[in-house]
Amino acid sequence: MKIHFNGAARTVTGSKHLLETDDGLKILLDCGMFQGGESEGGRENRHFDFEPGEIDLLILSHAHIDHSGLIPKLVKDGFKGPIYCTEPTLALCEIMLPDSAHIQMSDYRFSEKKGLLSQANEPLYDIDDVLAALDLFQTVNYNEWHHLHDDVALMFTFVGHIIGSGCVNLRVKEGRKTHKIAYTGDIGRKTHRIIKGWEPFPQAEIIITESTYGDRLHGDIATNEARLREIVHQTCVVNKGKLIIPAFSLGRTQEIVHALDKMEGEGLLPAVKVFVDSPLSTSATEIVKSFPQYYNKAIKKYMERDSQPFGFSNLHYIRDVKYSKLLNNLEEPCIIISASGMIEAGRIMHHVANNIEDERNTLLIVGYCEPSTLGGRLRNGAKEIRIYGRDYKVKAAVEVLDAYSAHGDYEEMIEYLSCQEPHLIRKIFLVHGRYETQTTYRTHLMEAGFHHIEIPDQGDVVEVS
Ligand SMILES: [Zn+2]
Structure with missing residues (x-):
């Protein structure tokens, strides 16, 4: 199996991680928008590093725009598969994605009025693309395995970040092997003020995990x-x-x-x-x-x-x-x-x-x-x-x-991961963090007993067989 890191690699926005089995099955984890500075509206949001029409299915960890914001563009560019998420995530996407289309159109009109139009102002998608995308959503319950495909089972577990957010636990068959994969999405605080906190997730061999505050402690x-x-x-x-x-x-x-x-x-x-x-x-x-x-x-x-x-x-x-x-x-x-x-x-x-x-x-x-x-x-x-x-x-x-912050600090993220037996993990990939932060977080993780930690860069493709 290969993992393609197409967003939120050594940076914090644009989450997109693509799993590709030797049998040709392609599963996309999140399809977020790059945000901040020049990147928004720029090249990174206008081109996918893969062919959208070839993706078999998309799994969405939560509704934040840096995880969901390019889904309408993915559909506009040819994706036709199902999109799996929890029920609150769909309810939130039903307001957030139209809002994103609306903001892009308002910015475009504002720039037009000011005579500042350029290719970077053109909306990435419109409301029709949003509606077409929302038609593909299917909701699943937490804490139940769902067979999405002959070779893929999915279970969301609570991760305590925002309402609807989940850790994506996958069982993906490849030949005679079954890969046990966990993509944490964004990890919440140990004590969330509103929603249920995180819960342990099943033992994984491959973990893709965030690292936003990998070098910080938040205070009580x-x-x-x-x-x-x-x-x-x-x-x-x-x-x-x-x-x-x-x-x-x-x-x-x-x-x-x-x-x-x-x-x-x-x-x-x-x-x-x-x-x-x-x-x-x-x-x-x-x-x-x-x-x-x-x-x-x-x-x-x-x-x-x-x-x-x-x-x-x-x-x-x-x-x-x-x-x-x-x-x-x-x-x-x-x-x-x-x-x-x-x-x-x-x-x-x-x-x-x-x-x-x-x-x-x-x-x-x-x-x-x-x-x-x-x-x-x-x-x-x-x-x-x-x-x-x-x-x-x-x-x-x-x-x-x-x-x-809705993100845990490094001690909280390590505590969240402590339900895992480190010696059973083959690889941990750190995503959704700035590189300097990630190197510090890797050191903290190693001190906590975790090994085989990689920090992939944008566009990296890693073989995990
Ligand atoms: Zn988030």
Whole structure:
């Protein structure tokens, strides 16, 4: 069997890993979009390093765009096979993929208006391609083996990253041999604030696993919640400013809203308005609310006291753009949570532009940002930024709270992998991480007793027979 690493190899976005058996069966694991800087809309998203029409089936680990965002393009370019995922992942893709098509079309029209059209602005797909792709989705339950094909069985196990996310466990027959493969997708925190945590997965011989925070420790949740309270107090009460929080629509937004909901319930949230200013974040929250069977015990217990864990009196969800624009003129202190999380597109761009030059305000970054993105530059201490062709001085405070990340740190990822017997593993491939991070993570893994660890590069093809 060969594994082709066609995305998220020595980088964090664009997840695409292709398994090819000697018998010619081709299974694609995820079909994500590259994000950040020049790559978005650029060459990497316009060409697949394989023939889409030759792929037999696609398995999707979870709905984040860097794992799912090129599925409509794959279908547009000739893929006709089934796409397997969990039920919440399909529900989320039904809002996220149309949103992705919509953003691309809006960017295209904006560039057209400004006379800045180039091939890089052309949408990768449109809503018809999205609908054709959604027709191919088939959902499967967690913790059950499903025979997808004569030679392939699949089981999703809980990985605790976002609702619907799963570790992809595969049994793939090749001649007389059966390969035991696990692709972890993204690994969540040990204690997720909303959904069930990770569970052990069956012993695998080949493991493809993420490494986003392979060189970091996040710190404990209680400390970070205290820090969040301090930041809210300092910004909204002492400075009388605005707290701007860029957050992924899916996962991070619900976690932050729930943290604020808890603060409100405990009487620790100042009486300021809180806005979730994003139609996608609003819809994603509705979907998270519709799958309470995947909540963890802590939030179920919380809901015995407060049936609305993502809603309190001062919280407003904004879909309509005209209400979003009204926030620009709001004089009073407030909290605005908006997407995208890496500050690359969407309404957050306007909120950063409107608020970054006022020292009363705070920009709070709560998750991973590719260094080339605006979020990444702010995170790394940029003093001046450019948004839509205009320069801005960074006068607002910039704070970072990584504990709100949906990804485990290196100790958590190793703990997740500790259900495996290292001597039974033939190969571990590290993906979804920056190369310097991955080399550090490999050292940590070796100290924990794991061996045969490789860090494939983009385009590498590895034989694993
Ligand atoms: Zn993810």
